[in-house]
Amino acid sequence: MTDEEFEDFYAHSVKPLVGQVYLMTGDLHEAQDVVQEAFVRAWGRRSRLETGAGPEAWVRTVAWRLAVSRWRRGRRAAEAWRRHSRTQPAQAPEPDPGTVALTDALRKLSDRQRRVAVLHYVCDLSVEQVAHETGISAGTVKTHLSRARAALAPRLLEEEHGV
Numbered sequence: 001m002t003d004e005e006f007e008d009f010y011a012h013s014v015k016p017l018v019g020q021v022y023l024m025t026g027d028l029h030e031a032q033d034v035v036q037e038a039f040v041r042a043w044g045r046r047s048r049l050e051t052g053a054g055p056e057a058w059v060r061t062v063a064w065r066l067a068v069s070r071w072r073r074g075r076r077a078a079e080a081w082r083r084h085s086r087t088q089p090a091q092a093p094e095p096d097p098g099t100v101a102l103t104d105a106l107r108k109l110s111d112r113q114r115r116v117a118v119l120h121y122v123c124d125l126s127v128e129q130v131a132h133e134t135g136i137s138a139g140t141v142k143t144h145l146s147r148a149r150a151a152l153a154p155r156l157l158e159e160e161h162g163v
Helices: 001-024 028-042 054-086 097-107 111-121 127-134 137-162
Strands: none
Touching: 001 028, 001 054, 001 097, 001 111, 028 054, 028 137, 054 137, 097 111, 097 137, 111 137, 127 137
16 A cells, blocks of 8 residues: 555545444544554555555554553553542543443443444444454354344433433
């Protein structure tokens, strides 16, 4: 991929990727940070990135792995913070209510179900593509999708009807 192709790829992919990773993580600022870091890493290997769907999947996977690593570090830091202080750091304000409802519903899923659901329904990847990107079998992807739909449906209907 040439420099110009990479710049076009970045311009067309950054916003959707941030949105996808946001839905996977539930934290917009974290999603923005890890997607930017993933693009920085992709820039360093742009000559080896395939054109087509390959680079987007690569950036999304790297961003997910960065988010997981940050969660682990953050959890350890929060535990240390609680041991040494009684106050908690301030939280950023939540986005609009519809996004909050979807994000809250997704947060109630297991990490794997949430990731699979976002990749399939938001990123519009096929079951086979989700299986390849996550490293799990297509059958397991289908199982997680079914369970995620079953868990999300009542929560989103409650929100829609104002219950």
